[in-house]
Amino acid sequence: MTSGVLGVIELSWWQLALAMLLVLVVAAISLRERLGLERDLLIGAVRTIVQLYLVGLILAAVFTAARWYWVLLILAVMAAIATHAAVSRLAKPIPGVYWIAATALTLSTAATLAYVIGMVIEPRPWWEPQYLIPIAGMILGNSMTSAALAGDRLQADLFSRRDEVEARLALGFSGREAVQPLVRAALRASMIPTVNGMMTVGVVQLPGMMTGQILAGASPLTAIRYQIVVVFMMAVATALGSLLFTRLAVGRYVTPAHQLRRYLL
């Protein structure tokens, strides 16, 4: 990545305040159309500023400190927040779901990150926060979304197709065999948005990371190379995240004696 110093326009407070005017436009629309969104909009705008500023300050400190353990701590906090977000999107509680989500997200992110950082990008040192933190964030975000999508679909299908599952169990299928068609449907549902996204990437909208790099002064040809890595990396993060999550979650719904725990549905 080329240094962006040359091409970057530093934004002043004054310029940020001008951007805030855009929020006022939204507020005006909400008021005029009686959408009742003004309060949430105000909270959202304040949170955007506060959260991003805090993150900016923390990242700046971590970049300056340049210690591997600070970088790993940041990754751990990100994983914890992603776990909570994935779990809170489920319609019904699954016993032990925090551990399931934490395991699925951590393993899928670690595996993807290890490959991308260790084999593809190869920064020196490996924990260089400029690379590790944003890339880990993108992987986690995708794992989180796909795990939540797959979990949600699996839950809904286990409820609506419970008779079908029990019919298979009654015919001598194992628990995992009996839910396999449902697991497949959940995995497909979680992966289709990513696969579809690959079809139109860059054509409809420039991806966020590529946009950022271009704004920071990188050549578009450098930016697309990174973006290609990112797209493939997100695809595998999606697949691994949802696969691990559904595998582990199925273990909560079916017992070793090949029963479906109906009371959890």
Next chain:
Amino acid sequence: MDAAMLDAIFQVQRLCLAYPARRGHPAATILDDISVDVERGCALSLVGPSGSGKSSLLRCLNRLEEPTAGVVRFDGRPITELDPRELRRRVALVLQTPVLFEGTVRDNLMVHAPGATLDVSESRLRATLTEVGLDDALLDRDAAMLSGGERQRVTIARALLRDPQALLLDEPTSALDPPNAMLVVDTICRLRDTRGLTIVAVTHTPELVRRLGGALLYLVKGHVQAYEPVQDGGVIDARLQAFLSGTRP
């Protein structure tokens, strides 16, 4: 009821079933201290109001439910000592709403677990369809095109192809119109006679209770209210008669 049966295929002793408390749901007792025997080749009808635990008791017999306490024996052995998959091939279950999978009737009859094998000849497939009162020309019909009564009889045929010793029926006729329900009742009663199958049925149909004979267990809120033989003349305890006819006039 005489406790010392000569040849009990199922022995249920002091069975309890409860679901643990979860967020938003208190713990629930489903079955409380149930003891019942089913003699080989005989029938047991389970009756009672909705939510009385009839289906749960039925599902304890092929271990789709795990009792919290008590023992279920099949052929003299606690079912926890058997592989549940093997138990379920010997104790087949037919559900209230017949579940047929995508494909033809043949695909549905031949369905089996990925690792298992089901070696069935063409003639046996046809004979089994005939046995449940269906035309063997249905074999290559799309299963989605069948009527409710046909679907239910296909699921019974699918169970029979596994040569079960016992058949568990969970309200097998309640999703059917009267003529189709009667056909299914006929089929079930014929199978009990020709194959010597043991039958345990959750039912609200007096006709099925009478024709199956054997014994009748009346459950209310997980407790046994009555457990008595169905007399040859079809004379059922007046209370049960009232209940059965009251819910299904």
